[in-house]
Amino acid sequence: MDAAAPLIDVTDLAMSFHRPRSVLDRLTGRPGRIVHALNGVSFTVMRGETLGVVGESGCGKSTLARCLVRLHQPEAGHIAYGGIDVLRLTGAERRAYHRRVQMVFQDPYSSLNPRMTVRQTLAEAIAFHDLRAGAEIGRRVEELLDLVRLPSDAAGRYPHEFSGGQRQRIGIARALAVEPECLIADELVSALDVSVQAQIVNLLLELQGRLGLTILFIAHDLRLVRHISHRVAVMYLGAIVELAETETLFTRPAHPYTAALLKAAPEMDPGRRSVIDAVRGELPSPLAIPAGCPFHPRCPYVMARCRAERPVLADREPGHIAACHLEPGHKL
Amino acid sequence: MSGDAGDALLSVRNLRVAFGSPQHPLLAVDGVDFDVAPGEVLGIAGESGSGKSVTLRSILRLIHPPGRVSGRVLWRGRDLLTLPEEELRRVRGGEIGVIFQEPMTALNPVLTVGLQIRENLKEHTGLDAAGRRKRAIELMDHVGIPAAQSRLEDYPHQFSGGMRQRAMIAIALASNPQLLLADEPTTALDVTIQDQILKLILRLRSEMNMSVILVTHDLGVIAQTCDRLAVMYAGRLAETGPVAALFRQPRHAYTLGLLNSVPRAGQIRQPLASIPGQPPLLSKLPEGCAFAPRCPFVLSACREAPPPLVEVAPDHRSACLAHQALAKA
Numbered sequence: 001m002d003a004a005a006p007l008i009d010v011t012d013l014a015m016s017f018h019r020p021r022s023v024l025d026r027l028t029g030r031p032g033r034i035v036h037a038l039n040g041v042s043f044t045v046m047r048g049e050t051l052g053v054v055g056e057s058g059c060g061k062s063t064l065a066r067c068l069v070r071l072h073q074p075e076a077g078h079i080a081y082g083g084i085d086v087l088r089l090t091g092a093e094r095r096a097y098h099r100r101v102q103m104v105f106q107d108p109y110s111s112l113n114p115r116m117t118v119r120q121t122l123a124e125a126i127a128f129h130d131l132r133a134g135a136e137i138g139r140r141v142e143e144l145l146d147l148v149r150l151p152s153d154a155a156g157r158y159p160h161e162f163s164g165g166q167r168q169r170i171g172i173a174r175a176l177a178v179e180p181e182c183l184i185a186d187e188l189v190s191a192l193d194v195s196v197q198a199q200i201v202n203l204l205l206e207l208q209g210r211l212g213l214t215i216l217f218i219a220h221d222l223r224l225v226r227h228i229s230h231r232v233a234v235m236y237l238g239a240i241v242e243l244a245e246t247e248t249l250f251t252r253p254a255h256p257y258t259a260a261l262l263k264a265a266p267e268m269d270p271g272r273r274s275v276i277d278a279v280r281g282e283l284p285s286p287l288a289i290p291a292g293c294p295f296h297p298r299c300p301y302v303m304a305r306c307r308a309e310r311p312v313l314a315d316r317e318p319g320h321i322a323a324c325h326l327e328p329g330h331k332l
Numbered sequence: 333m334s335g336d337a338g339d340a341l342l343s344v345r346n347l348r349v350a351f352g353s354p355q356h357p358l359l360a361v362d363g364v365d366f367d368v369a370p371g372e373v374l375g376i377a378g379e380s381g382s383g384k385s386v387t388l389r390s391i392l393r394l395i396h397p398p399g400r401v402s403g404r405v406l407w408r409g410r411d412l413l414t415l416p417e418e419e420l421r422r423v424r425g426g427e428i429g430v431i432f433q434e435p436m437t438a439l440n441p442v443l444t445v446g447l448q449i450r451e452n453l454k455e456h457t458g459l460d461a462a463g464r465r466k467r468a469i470e471l472m473d474h475v476g477i478p479a480a481q482s483r484l485e486d487y488p489h490q491f492s493g494g495m496r497q498r499a500m501i502a503i504a505l506a507s508n509p510q511l512l513l514a515d516e517p518t519t520a521l522d523v524t525i526q527d528q529i530l531k532l533i534l535r536l537r538s539e540m541n542m543s544v545i546l547v548t549h550d551l552g553v554i555a556q557t558c559d560r561l562a563v564m565y566a567g568r569l570a571e572t573g574p575v576a577a578l579f580r581q582p583r584h585a586y587t588l589g590l591l592n593s594v595p596r597a598g599q600i601r602q603p604l605a606s607i608p609g610q611p612p613l614l615s616k617l618p619e620g621c622a623f624a625p626r627c628p629f630v631l632s633a634c635r636e637a638p639p640p641l642v643e644v645a646p647d648h649r650s651a652c653l654a655h656q657a658l659a660k661a
Contacts, residue, residue, distance in 0.1 A: 193379035194549065194551070195379065198594075198606030201595070201606075202603045206603075220523065222523070223595045226595065227600060228601065246600060250597070261523060264523045265523055265552065266526075266552030267555060268551060268596065269555060271576065275534070275535075276531075277531055279527075283522060283524070
């Protein structure tokens with residue numbers, strides 16, 4: 001395969017959810033409401049890269065993750081993985097894709113089977129994909145526990161016997177059991193205490209170095225995303241509004257929403273405080289996305305054009321795209 | 333923060349909260365002392381199970397049996413822990429307001445927001461019905477709820493998460509409290525909404541000369557909002573002092589570890605200085621300093637008895653035997 005070609009190539013992905021019509025809707029003849037979770041999302045991820053995806057509730061970041069592992073079937077758009085059309089895979093090919101791309105969830109307590117020991121959970125994944133047989137499986141379980149720094153006596157225990165951080169390690173070991181190339185991490189460390197969060201971040205960085213993993217790191221915590229990602233995509237109401245190399249994005253944001261997010265994230269320096277709100281207004285409901293630029297009702301730089309015309313992602317500098325009508329270089 | 337409670341608005345002394353059976357008590361809070369000055373924002377930080385929320389709740393006796401609270405909570409010359417229930421009710425929700433992390437569970441879902449504000453006004457002010465209605469609109473307006481008049485008759489579920497938190501603040505402010513207790517008030521909110529709510533609390537603090545105790549696990553929130561900070565670990569105070577001093581030069585190994593666990597700009601994809609292991613269970617607290625098993629500065633004396641909280645600089649106290657080594661680090 002061409003080394004310069006992206007491993008994951010997503011184009012114009014769209015996904016919406018139909019809300020069931022309420023009795024009142026039926027009586028008044030109102031049509032059912034639709035949540036537009038993804039409205040034409042395109043991006044690429046290179047092999048071995050960590051792409052961070054940030055955004056607030058309802059921006060579509062989790063729907064995006066679920067589309068990538070085909071927990072949702074998107075309505076439109078394409079996902080290519082190493083040149084393969086992911087959305088058309090069936091049977092054995094689809095299983096092979098699921099082995100190569102693994103998802104790790106925020107809450108390992110609800111994604112691990114409480115009645116299976118760690119050994120059973122890991123062995124099941126290994127056996128399902130015929131990766132090892134017989135006694136080899138036991139050795140592989142030990143290898144995996146070692147990889148995520150869990151003691152080897154963890155194998156005989158059940159998920160409830162572990163702390164949150166340890167359970168997240170089990171979740172990672174479960175994903176790594178099938179020797180994937182790519183991890184989709186959706187709010188992987190959000191539920192953990194800060195000291196334990198740092199341990200898991202370190203583990204992820206180390207595993208990526210050792211195993212050459214490609215990682216899609218989805219989170220709402222900007223500090224974490226900045227720390228771990230090579231490039232970062234910012235989502236707002238179902239669309240990517242800006243994508244750039246991490247340092248470029250954090251030091252020279254080109255979209256007013258990115259700038260507002262950065263300003264709103266509480267800085268660790270008590271000497272630098274601001275008294276003005278970083279951004280006014282509430283997040284609009286994904287049931288009623290504003291026309292034109294979806295950010296225009298909250299944007300401090302809004303112009304007439306923003307209310308009428310939806311800006312498209314355009315180049316700001318090499319490798320830096322943003323969807324905003326402001327002149328490139330406008331001070332934010 | 334000295335021994336006497338001279339100019340403090342609230343003084344907490346030797347606060348202990350025990351759960352479990354009397355034979356095997358679990359000390360969620362174990363001998364906590366702190367003061368809050370008028371107009372001051374005190375942050376209480378710590379990880380899950382550190383006792384920060386239990387400490388906050390025991391101030392207003394919101395701990396229910398089998399929880400047992402002892403010590404003293406001195407509020408304007410009276411000990412809230414021994415105050416008769418009737419008098420306590422004037423303080424709770426009156427002189428001292430409370431807001432919680434989850435407004436949806438703290439608000440009454442079957443009463444309109446306007447009614448819940450008016451209820452508090454009825455309880456704690458002498459306003460008549462018309463006056464209460466007018467004041468409720470003023471309060472909602474004051475906390476930034478748009479179109480306050482028309483939203484008075486809305487129910488909590490008709491509000492967004494951020495607006496619900498504003499409504500809860502409006503209820504708390506109805507009685508003109510001198511102290512606001514805030515338990516993780518922005519943890520469930522998006523970052524742009526969190527920013528708005530924190531700035532609202534700070535604005536109200538200066539407009540009403542109100543003190544605030546803010547419990548949070550987020551050190552960024554502390555850095556941006558608090559004047560002073562108390563760091564808790566396994567039910568005890570690890571360190572207290574001015575926020576600027578604690579962030580510049582932490583004098584407890586745990587505070588240092590916490591600060592280093594947070595990713596900083598300019599260290600992209602470098603390993604973070606994490607704290608090994610995890611916080612201890614209350615049922616399995618180590619003999620000496622509870623942080624000793626995870627501590628890179630541990631001395632043999634740390635394992636013998638919990639270190640006392642001592643003054644290491646003016647208004648800055650630490651319960652760490654390595655505080656001098658940390659000052660030089």
